Amino acid sequence: MFALRPSNRRRNIWAVSLLDVQPTDRVLEIGFGPGVAIAAFADRATRGQVFGVDHSQAMVRHAARRNAAAIRARRVHLAHASVERLPSFGDPLDAILAVNSVGFWPDPVERLRELRRLLRPAGRIALVSQPRCPGATRDTTVRAAQELQDMLTRAGFTHTRVATLDLDPPVACVLATNPTDVTS
Template identity: 80%
Template sequence: MAHRTSNRQRNSWAVSLLEVRPTDRVLEIGFGPGLAIAELALRATQGHVYGIDHSEVMVQQAGRRNAAAIRAHRVHLAHASVDELPSFDEPLDAVLAVNSVGFWPDPVERLRRLRDLLRPAGRIALVSQPRCPGATRATTARAAQELQDLLAEAGFTEIQAETLDLDPPVACVLAGNPTDGTGRPDQP
């Protein structure tokens, strides 16, 4: 997975859209071989990057890829599931999930839990590159709409979708945590 050019492009693009700042605290769910973790660590130079993955093999691979940042205590990887998130001492600034939401049980409830972990105005990016046989731009558009609907149902706002023209295309759906904490945009 780490050697496929499209995976590198997809992860780098998604991280760039998340607009991670140097002091951010970021969580990636389902980090695989750790490509986006490495990109996030390059951006959150004074912050912390957390990652969970349900595969011990991926935790090991990502650990090797990000060994220096782990030794510097800037990257923290855990063998865990989105069902049982580890504890974070402070609110997160951003969350990233690439090609993993489709495997989550009750994704709306998981997204609500993630929203609770985000600071007000925190950001989330959900990425989907459909890999089903015959996937097209229309397949990606449907996947993006599904992610938008899930985020809206979970109370996120400012939802927007971006597309990266790969084969098949990649959708990144970005959203924000409301600043009033209610699941609704700020009221005047």
């Protein structure tokens, strides 16, 4: 159902485009759902690695079917895991994406600090929010974006910026960078 909804597909493809993934990048999506963004990452990181974790075994199966060829080629790796118990990804990551999932994380600032340690210096993160509460408006999205920006800043990320996709309600993507100074 989520993969078929045009707004979900559009939101995920848009978020992937904002991360400017390069062919050799190593990327992670947290809460990948049906695997739409995973497939878009695999199309971009043609010589890299795409990792995904989702807490739902059903979503892992669905995303695995959608990305079967890339999994067979060992470019996509999906795991049934939660953000508080991430598997090892080996070398540092270049980019991380989380769409509509941060609100479900226990202690999100601490999770973001952990994710920051997984990123290479100057690595990128994108947190996406499309508020789904009854009566959500542009103002609801603006408030959600500000909350995400504040969390990223508290977790030590820098150069935050917000991009907005004009859907109903609007979608906010808060992008940030892992500082290049490793002592930060």
